[in-house]
Amino acid sequence: MLTLKYIRDHISEAKNGLRIRNYNDDGLQIIDEIVVLDDKRKANQTELDASLAEMKILSKEIGNYYKSGNKEKADNIKEKVALLKEGSKSLEQDRHMIEQELEDKLLSVPNIPHALVPSGNSDEDNEEVQAWPKPLEVIKDGLPHWELAKKYNLIDFDAGVKIAGSGFPLFRGKGARLERALINFFLDEAFNAGYEEIIPPLLVNSDTAKATGQLPDKEGQMYHCERDDLYLIPTAEVPVTNIYRNVIISESDFPIKLTGYTPCFRREAGSYGSDVKGLNRVHQFDKVEIVQIAHPDRSYQVLKEMVNYVESILIKLELPYRILRLCGGDLGFTSALTYDFEVYSAAQDKWLEVSSVSNFETFQTNRLKLRYKDTSGKNQLAHTLNGSALALARIVAAILENNQGPNGINIPEVLVPYTKFELIN
């Protein structure tokens, strides 16, 4: 959620930002509507405050008159207060309504894109900021990962369907061990890069989901346990970032670097076709997430650092990758700037998104109320960033496809200490 102050002080920047996100003139009106509502809110508060202040003073007088035994005078004032009270009540009702409306509108405004974000409508307009320098090797007669998984009995999609439904893969044997090896490898890498490991709850309450922006924007994407009003997390970002909800940290606490492995649950309604085959798009997948809470002056440097970090992992895994800067049409609701990593899947001849690294600036911290005391003692909103490092399922798909050969599938060297085997055959 953008801050009111930002919107009021940067009306034209806000509108330009929304244009990058392909808002038309009608859509842009939301900004003006917010300003008008806020004016209403201010006027209301001024009036209400004055009325309450008067009531307070009169109430004190009543107290004093009672003490001195002057009942008549006290009762006189009581009538006055009763009148004031009626007025305050209706003002208060107005305030509730105005605030609710304002909040709804604010929640519907996405983050303002960073100046680097190119305009564009879809993922086809994303800007390639780093291409794979070598020619891509297409494996002739290569099998897609779902067939490899079947051939080597790594993933039993049918069993997953029976147990839960489509989109819930069941890993077994070397497939399960490869999955676990990757999780441990990623966590060790993050540890070495200075991230503190977190094992968070996998179910979160609605306050938590709201604070990181999943509610109300992505309500339909999350599994919801209605009976207890809890949501299954779509990413570790949600519980991990919420550790710092309603927290004021000191400037010396920066940088806060957290990592966590969790399964991620996504309903992903509405997708179809070959994109959803195998591990490309599933309801449950494993992911190691990295989260940083950064000083606003340093957050873009931190973003770079996180991009470099993700890149270093892909290099170690020896997978061909490219880095994209998301365009306005593809940029997530809460993000100001996002870099996507895609890995080339040789058998599908397709780039698969395996990581997304974003700076949310104050968009999340405003709702989180995550602040730090600056040198002058004032509270300021911190910046949050996160990235997948990495999303497991698609990495597995890429490893299987890219490393297949006549003798089986070769495990990247860096993983062998974790898998304890070098070849799947």
Added chain:
RNA sequence: GGAGGAGUGGCAGAGCGGUUGAAUGCACCGGUCUUGAAAACCGGCAUACCGAGAGGUAUCGGGGGUUCGAAUCCCUCCUCCUCCGCCA
């Protein structure tokens, strides 16, 4: 799931219907003193909103109510603690 107790500032802990946004202690920050430090003393020290400012309003777990007036009384929800039951 059943019975009881409790939720107050960074922490500890008063207040239980009337200048109480909240005593006191600790912690923290600034100053005096000191060669320096400690001690002692003086001052500061919650958050949000409105206001150019003076200042005002709200907040004592959340929400609602009683009252001229609520941290204090009532209702409800949440959380924590103790005991019992169940259980990995």
